[in-house]
Amino acid sequence: MADLEEQFGPIDIYLFDQLLRGRIAPGMRIFDAGCGSGRNLIYLLREGYEVYGVDADPRAVAATRRLAGLDNFRVEALEAMSFPDGFADVVISSAVLHFARDEEHFGAMLAGTWRVLKPGGLLFCRLASTIGIEGQVQRVAGRRFLLPDGSERYLVDEAILMRLTGELGGELLDPLKTTVVQNQRSMTTWVVRKNRIVAR
Numbered sequence: 001m002a003d004l005e006e007q008f009g010p011i012d013i014y015l016f017d018q019l020l021r022g023r024i025a026p027g028m029r030i031f032d033a034g035c036g037s038g039r040n041l042i043y044l045l046r047e048g049y050e051v052y053g054v055d056a057d058p059r060a061v062a063a064t065r066r067l068a069g070l071d072n073f074r075v076e077a078l079e080a081m082s083f084p085d086g087f088a089d090v091v092i093s094s095a096v097l098h099f100a101r102d103e104e105h106f107g108a109m110l111a112g113t114w115r116v117l118k119p120g121g122l123l124f125c126r127l128a129s130t131i132g133i134e135g136q137v138q139r140v141a142g143r144r145f146l147l148p149d150g151s152e153r154y155l156v157d158e159a160i161l162m163r164l165t166g167e168l169g170g171e172l173l174d175p176l177k178t179t180v181v182q183n184q185r186s187m188t189t190w191v192v193r194k195n196r197i198v199a200r
Contacts, residue, residue, distance in 0.1 A: 007042075007043060007046070008042065008043045009039055009040075009041075009042030009043065010039045010042075011039065011040050011042065011043060012039075012040055012094050012126060014124075014126060014177065014189045015040055015092065015094065015124055015126075018122070018124055018191065019043070023090075023122055023173070024044075024090050024122070024124075026047065026048070026049065028049065028050075028088075028089035028090055029049075029050045029051075029052070029087070029088045029089050029090070030044055030049050030050065030051045030052070030088060030089070030090045030092065031051075031052050031053060031083070031087060031088035031090065031091045031092070031116055031117075032051070032052070032053030032054075032064075032091075032092045032094075033053065033054060033078055033081075033091055033092065033093045033096060033112075033113045033116070034053075034054070034055055034056075034078065034093060034094070034095075034096030035053030035054065035055045035060065035061070035064050035073060035092075036055055036057070036060045036064070037060050037063035037064055037067070038053075038063065038064035038067040038068065040092055040094055041053070041064070041067070041068065042067070045067065045068050051068065051070070051072060052072040052073065052083065052087070052088065053072070053073045053074075054073065054074050054075070054076040054077075054078065054081055054083070055073070055075065055076075056075065056076070056077050056078075057075075058075045061073045061074065061075045077109075077112075078096070078108075078109040078112040078113055079105070079108035079109050079111070079112045080112065081112050081115075081116060083116050084116070085115050085116065086116070086117070086118040086119065086121075087116040087117075087118070088116055088117055088118060088121060089118055089121050089122070090117075090121060090122045090123075090124065091113055091114075091116060091117045091121065091122070091123050091124070092124050093113050093123065093124070093125040093126070093127070094124070094125075094126045095126055095127065095128075095187070096109070096127070097109055097110060097113075097125065097127045097154070097156075098127045098128035098153040098154050098155065098156075099153070099154070100154040101144075101154070102141070102142050102143075102144065102154070103142055103143060105154075106143070106154050110164070110168075113125075114168055114194070117194050118194065119194055119195065119196040120193070120194060120195075120196050121193070121194050122173070122191065122192070122193060122194075123170070123190075123191070123192045123193075123194065124189075124191055125189070125190040125191070125192070126187055126188070126189050126190075127156060127187070127188060127190065128147070128153045128154075128155050128156075128185060128186060128187060128188075129155055129156050129157055129158075129161075129178060129186050129187070129188040130145065130155045130156070130157045130186065131157060131158060131176070131178040131180075131186050131188055132178055132180040132186050133147075133148070133180060133183060133185070133186045134157075136148050136183055137155065140152060142154075143155055143156070143160075147184065147185050148183060148184045148185070149181075149184040149185050151185070153185075156188070158176055161176060161188070161190050165190075165192055168192070168194070169194065169195045170192040170193060170194055170195060171192065171193045171195055172190075172191070172192060173191045173192065173193050174189070174191045176188055176189065176190060177189040
C-alpha cells in the first residue's frame with residue numbers, strides 16, 4: 001500500500017481512472033488549472049510528463065514548484081492566465097470551479113480553463129453540484145448554495161453541464177458521475193473532449 005501511495009500520491013480516483021483507460025498518456029502536455037499543492041501531479045511528474053499549472057494561492061504554487069523541481073507553475077487566476085491558447089493536451093480542474101463568486105465569475109473561470117486546452121484535448125473536471133442532494137441545499141444567491149456540511153459553493157446541475165458541453169463545442173466522453181458524500185456534499189465528474197471544429 002505504501003508503494004502505491006508513494007507512486008500516485010493522493011490523486012483523485014476519477015483522474016486515476018482516466019490514466020488507467022489511456023486517455024492521459026506519455027508525451028501529453030498536462031495543465032493543472034488550480035493546482036493547489038500538486039496532489040494530482042505526483043505520478044505525472046514522476047513519469048516525466050510535461051506539467052504546468054496555475055493557482056491563485058502563492059503558497060500553494062510555491063509548494064507545487066518544490067514538489068516538481070520546476071518553475072512551470074504561476075500565481076494566476078483562471079480567468080486571467082498568461083499561458084497561450086491551445087497550450088495543453090489535458091487540462092485538470094479538480095475542486096476549483098465551485099469557488100466561483102457568481103455566474104459571471106464561473107463563466108470567466110471556465111472560459112479561461114477551456115482556452116488553454118488544445119482542440120482534440122481532454123478536460124477533466126470535478127466540481128460540486130446539486131445532483132443527488134437537491135433537497136438538502138439552501139440557495140444563497142444565484143447558483144451559490146449553502147451545503148449541509150456548512151460550506152457555501154457555486155453549484156451546477158446536470159442540465160447546466162450538458163448545456164455548457166454544447167456551448168463550448170465539446171463532446172462528453174463519460175456519462176456524468178456524481179458522488180454524494182453522506183448527504184453532506186455532492187461532487188460531479190465532467191470529462192469533455194474539445195472538438196477540433198467548434199459547433200455553430
